[in-house]
Amino acid sequence: MNNLKKQNSILDQIRIPFFNKKKYFVKEYIKFFNKKNDISYAINNAINDCHNNGGGIVIIPNGEFYTSSIILKSNVNLHLQDDTVLKFYTDPNKYYNVFTRWEGIECINYISLIYAYNQKNIAITGKGILDGQASFYNWWSWKNDINGNHLQNDDVKILKNMDKNNISIKNRIFGINHFLRPNFIQLYLCRNIFISDIHIINSPMWEIHPVLSENITIQNIKINSLGPNNDGCNPESCNNVLIQNSIFYTGDDCIAIKSGTNNDGRKINIPSKNIIIKKCKMYHGHGAITLGSECSGGIKNIFIEKCTINGIIQSFFKVKNNAERGGKINNIYIKNINIKFIQNYFFNINYLYDEGDKGDFIPIVKDIFISDINVEHCLQVFNINTFKKSIVDNILLKNCVFKGLKTPEKILIYNKYNINIINTKFIS
Template identity: 85%
Template structure:
């Protein structure tokens, strides 16, 4: 059932990039610093540029608390945070210039992420220091829902969705200043050979780590603690050969959400997220521990999830979110050896009525989901599946599992082809 051969084949293809060991010290580029929230982004970016221009190496940010605007990574550069480094990012939107980006699966021109790279190779963010986005409900997070109940971003979200629907050229999808589409913390777009290790990330404007159309990615030993709205921990989007391991997630939304573009944009590019391995991670807070979608129009396949520990305030363990506007095929999902102390709602939640629901002509497909060796101590219910006409949910296998503390009967509404196989599995209320 669990395709160990395929998993090992994927692991063999994922490699840690190598870097020149020459060190470039940011402190040598700081002309003056009075510990009064001085902006050292010029020093960081100048150090990165010199490192890049001289064949690459390690850019060292010193111990201490520093303030910065956006950082742009370059090829062959390892951005290294020392143990006592706290790098705080300004929350003033005027410090964030516009770049080509994806915002929730749709291409546009919008604020740069706090750390950004485009079309680079061999890039890393390492060290045990802390990246602090300083987001809270007095700045970035208020754009989602401010203290007066205003949803400032709603008009821009609708405008961007309409641009996607009407195939408006990217050059005309301009947001940024005087608009309210929050930046991601780290977005690495069209990059190859990415290594993110050991860092701590807190208080992001929205999504934390967002590789897009990238390949050969290792994210390991990180800690994310960011409980704001849309604060997903890690969002590989249209990426190939990804390893996420030994990491801890306290998030305000999904801990890990795998995506592949939204609607027309996703179908036009038509590049799935595939060959992704998630192992030995701990998830403690968020909507879903692992979510596929809802931006999945390019498809998702060959996902391996194993040896994870789930506890705390998570709503669900594994979710698939899709609808008839987005569509896309999700297949070959392997889940093995998961220990869950407590989840508030569902172990497996497939929701094809998400957002726009059945109002389109694109078929959501979920096929071949293999689940084995699961131990759940407390769970409201195991399955919550809502499909729509012309959609497909097929070949779900549940083997050698134990579910305890169940409260509700299953909710399963599946149209067309489906096949749920339950083997050597116990359900205890």
């Protein structure tokens, strides 16, 4: 099956879920309104009623409202009206513990601001704003505060050691008095997901994080969140995903595809696959498209096309991996990309990320096909850093133009490899 047929086959399998037209108005569930009152009870009660009565649309009205966590349930479309601003509290005590994944490792930790577990036919729609209110005076300070402290580091180390030592998930308990930040939206073990038109700002950490989920459409969204680890959209161990017509201003990677970390990733062993990214605009971030570093379950069949890159983007396409993660990444198709400016590299593979070559698991990247790329300015086209026994192979670069180059290519690959460059110009 050729590239186009593969892509069309995936698109044929992705379906936007159907919702009953019955409407549930959150304002009818608010007992007493004060601007700063927590209305999460009203939103969740409306969702429960909608779910229990065959599904429909839960409507959050125009205006500014405050809330803590929202739990989505099957057959419910949570809809924000055009002038809705939903502000989420930053008090950790508002967020109880649930089963979750934190940077690819399973644990018990803070519920995400919007959460669903094992649900089907769910949606978040409308042109309103979801505001996590994160800043360096609350959630972001756990990564690095204004005094240079890194509060989360000890908990990250503890969680990684729990994974390494195969500690039971029920004993991997974090939350209150710990410093592992929640995601904004986490949809875990769900299917038939539709996220459209929303505007997300100021997320505690990753913005949209579907996990072990399938049949996902994310379209026409705007993300503007410049905090640490503020990835825009991170499908993890997901199948049949379409991300299109969306805008990203992020503090980390705009889109990062993942599949679990180390032992947990290998134990579950479910790759992210059949993912299409098209007609997106990236204006701020580390990588426009990144694979990893949590990729122990593998990543394959990724299609990236008709995207525009401009602004402060460090690199266009990145692979982050190491000998602790391992995992195979293959069948990546990139075409029709227009890039005005990227700070560093067009194509970056880094196998020396974090633990580097200290481990027993071999990173593999192969079968990457890149065509019809126009870059007005970038520092370097290829920046590839690997280690002995790791594998990079079969990369095709065809019909591309790279301008404004300042640095010769760096290709450090130890295995026998095949990089074909056809009808491509490198202009300094």
